[in-house]
Amino acid sequence: MSDGGFSEQERAAMRQRAEELRSATGVKGAAKRAREYDACLAAIDALGGADRAVAERLHVIVSEEAPQLAPKTWYGFPSYAREDKVVVFFQPASKFGTRYGTVGFSEDAALDDGEMWPTSFAVLEVTAAADQRLRDLVRRAAG
Template identity: 65%
Template sequence: MSATKSGFTEEERAAMKQRAEELRSTKGLKGAAKLAREVEDCAKAIDKLTGVDQEVAVRLNAIVSEVAPDLNPKTFYGFPAYARDGKVVVFYQPASKFKTRYGTVSFDDPANLDDGPMWPVSFAVVEVTDAVEKKLRELVKKAVA
């Protein structure tokens, strides 16, 4: 990843453009129409992924649907994400997005993962196993508690 004149990589600039497009695509939509668009966009983002990235995104989508059905699917910089009251709680950043070694399941500020003066909010995932699924399920459940 090489930086452009702005200091951002091409991938970062593309993600910023994608976020701007996400905001434009739901501008003026409210209620069920906005939710439907965001659900559709999240599904499309997952469908575009391949390999481990798609496996993780599909499993995270299923886990959120089961454990935290009050979170609404959407996209966040093109990533599959899940939000409450419009604020992203959890999202998946695929490795393919920035050509990194691993994708991450990350939790934003509204997630209730607090544990003392310091706690993790991002988790690298290189393989979907029963143990990984169990841990993700626990984290999502705690995040929305």
């Protein structure tokens, strides 16, 4: 952070979100879904290394386990939404210079488990075990 304010990466993410909202203005229905789908794929394609591998695998998992979730971007992250509300997203390590990317779930994900449950998961690579865990989480989250 700089001087207690937002970091350059955070400001860039906010600019990306503003652009996402601007680009959706006046676009509805199938055209909006197509534009959001293309933006999601472009966000994944822009990634490199482990970030790209995890994002690509998450995209396949969501497509197979929760096809009712619509691909889009959210603060520049590849994400998947139900009725325009993001349910699951991938925050790449490269976005904020962190050690690992995370698969996150919003409050609209159906993951509630008692009084406390995780909402994001660090993912270094998608092994067979990680793939299965992500599939289970995505399926549950989508409701």
